[in-house]
Amino acid sequence: MDLAVRVEKLRFAYPDGRVALDGVSFAIAPGEKVAVVGPNGAGKSTLFLHLNGVLHGQNEGRIWVAGVELTDQSLRQVRARVGLVFQDPDDQLFSPTVFEDVAFGPLHMGLPEKEVRRRVTQALAAVGMQGFEDKMPHHLSLGERKRIAIATVLAMEPDILLLDEPSAGLDPRARRNLIQLLQRLPQTMLVASHDMRLVWELCPRTLILDAGRLVADGPTAVLLQDEALMEAHGLEVPILPPAPRPAASIPQTVAAVWK
Amino acid sequence: MKHSFLDRYREGDSLIHRLDPRLKLLGTLAFILVVTNIPAQGWPAFLLMAGLALLLVRLAEIPLLEALKRSSIALPFAGVVALSVPFTRAGTVLWQARLGSWTLSVTDAGLALFLSVVVKAWLAVLMSGLLVGTTPFPQLLKAMRALHVPAPLVSTISFMYRYLFVLVDEAMRLQTAREARSVGSGRTVWWRAKVLGGMIGSLFIRSYERSERIYAAMLSRGFAGEIRSLEQLTWQRRDWLAGLSWSALLLAAFVLGRLISGGE
Numbered sequence: 001m002d003l004a005v006r007v008e009k010l011r012f013a014y015p016d017g018r019v020a021l022d023g024v025s026f027a028i029a030p031g032e033k034v035a036v037v038g039p040n041g042a043g044k045s046t047l048f049l050h051l052n053g054v055l056h057g058q059n060e061g062r063i064w065v066a067g068v069e070l071t072d073q074s075l076r077q078v079r080a081r082v083g084l085v086f087q088d089p090d091d092q093l094f095s096p097t098v099f100e101d102v103a104f105g106p107l108h109m110g111l112p113e114k115e116v117r118r119r120v121t122q123a124l125a126a127v128g129m130q131g132f133e134d135k136m137p138h139h140l141s142l143g144e145r146k147r148i149a150i151a152t153v154l155a156m157e158p159d160i161l162l163l164d165e166p167s168a169g170l171d172p173r174a175r176r177n178l179i180q181l182l183q184r185l186p187q188t189m190l191v192a193s194h195d196m197r198l199v200w201e202l203c204p205r206t207l208i209l210d211a212g213r214l215v216a217d218g219p220t221a222v223l224l225q226d227e228a229l230m231e232a233h234g235l236e237v238p239i240l241p242p243a244p245r246p247a248a249s250i251p252q253t254v255a256a257v258w259k
Numbered sequence: 260m261k262h263s264f265l266d267r268y269r270e271g272d273s274l275i276h277r278l279d280p281r282l283k284l285l286g287t288l289a290f291i292l293v294v295t296n297i298p299a300q301g302w303p304a305f306l307l308m309a310g311l312a313l314l315l316v317r318l319a320e321i322p323l324l325e326a327l328k329r330s331s332i333a334l335p336f337a338g339v340v341a342l343s344v345p346f347t348r349a350g351t352v353l354w355q356a357r358l359g360s361w362t363l364s365v366t367d368a369g370l371a372l373f374l375s376v377v378v379k380a381w382l383a384v385l386m387s388g389l390l391v392g393t394t395p396f397p398q399l400l401k402a403m404r405a406l407h408v409p410a411p412l413v414s415t416i417s418f419m420y421r422y423l424f425v426l427v428d429e430a431m432r433l434q435t436a437r438e439a440r441s442v443g444s445g446r447t448v449w450w451r452a453k454v455l456g457g458m459i460g461s462l463f464i465r466s467y468e469r470s471e472r473i474y475a476a477m478l479s480r481g482f483a484g485e486i487r488s489l490e491q492l493t494w495q496r497r498d499w500l501a502g503l504s505w506s507a508l509l510l511a512a513f514v515l516g517r518l519i520s521g522g523e
Contacts, residue, residue, distance in 0.1 A: 049475060
């Protein structure tokens with residue numbers, strides 16, 4: 001079976017000369033859920049923009065997606081296989097209604113109308129947002145918009161999902177629902193996040209990027225508990241929630257205060 | 260809801276709500292064309308047009324007072340634009356005033372023209388308000404596309420509509436941030452102007468950066484220079500009936516206006 005993603009010595013500098021990716025190489029097997037962590041400016045978002053070819057043609061190094069090398073010819077094919085979910089759903093949802101937004105990808109893949117409608121229904125069902133077709137994005141909550149943003153990509157039936165900060169800005173319940181949704185989805189996933197709890201729960205494997213270099217690649221359970229490594233790259237070892245305080249002790253405290 | 264001043268659509272299930280958006284768009288344009296072509300003396304025609312507009316407001320189940328209030332926002336603009344008209348037309352002088360060596364005189368023909376301009380503006384705004392009040396904006400966009408309005412124009416209007424709300428949110432956040440840091444009222448106008456300039460600049464840069472991200476999002480979903488969409492509009496029997504009666508009524512008003520002014 002082909003690797004889902006293979007990146008070899010990817011190097012990219014922005015037009016102002018700032019090096020965003022400095023020789024990054026890794027490979028991901030189909031079905032893997034992999035976290036990409038690192039401080040702001042480490043190159044996570046830039047890496048994602050490369051993997052689906054938005055920044056294609058300005059880099060050195062090679063990229064393969066599902067066995068197909070990313071070239072000018074394969075660009076559109078690769079984009080259809082890789083779904084990129086942006087951090088801010090307002091960037092992703094640019095159509096006046098939910099239906100039109102979810103249909104945008106399938107329509108631009110040139111699918112017939114019946115298939116487009118089937119995929120919209122299916123994608124909205126997959127993120128639990130059936131019945132929202134005619135809603136306008138500015139009438140939805142952030143959590144709802146995040147789900148729709150994921151649906152816009154699922155409708156293209158990609159093999160690989162790239163998620164940029166999926167939990168940013170969500171309240172705890174919306175975040176919990178989102179993690180459960182992502183755990184259910186069968187696609188190969190790359191998740192860029194500062195949310196170490198999400199990484200811990202969702203991704204068995206982690207890549208650490210810092211200043212455009214891949215500094216670590218290994219099991220999440222090992223990397224995230226390596227305090228020296230994490231702190232060297234501007235990260236924190238996540239704290240698991242402390243055991244809840246015994247209920248009996250609380251009234252005593254309150255009583256003490258009231259006396 | 261803080262966006263309500265932007266979103267004029269009212270939920271409803273009236274006859275007007277259910278008509279095809281293409282018909283409503285064309286009907287509104289036809290109404291505006293006819294009303295702007297009625298000569299200043301054609302008062303019965305204006306009355307007929309106003310009657311038609313108010314009938315539609317009633318059919319759309321929009322409270323009359325609200326429709327009048329909303330459409331009246333256009334009056335000051337039309338009034339200011341047409342302000343010079345009463346003074347510059349030849350005719351019977353109704354009123355005169357001397358300002359030093361200047362003489363201002365209001366004529367009857369000038370006054371009639373002034374009033375007709377204001378009424379035309381008001382009716383046009385009333386009907387446009389009715390259109391956006393009874394048609395969800397996405398439907399209007401679909402109608403434009405179906406009527407072959409140039410695609411770049413429709414896309415521009417579509418993005419404008421979508422991101423107006425995002426921009427208003429951003430502007431409000433900037434304003435809150437300014438309020439939070441400007442303690443006391445002892446600031447000068449100059450200082451306020453400078454802060455406002457900074458806010459506008461910041462809003463512009465944010466929008467510019469956002470546009471790049473949106474473009475990347477479009478590219479990554481297969482966009483290759485042409486926006487595609489599915490049309491779901493269906494022209495029904497009631498659309499034919501409504502369209503034909505509307506055309507007949509507009510034509511009647513137009514002819515009435517011409518007849519009264521004696522083919523001037």
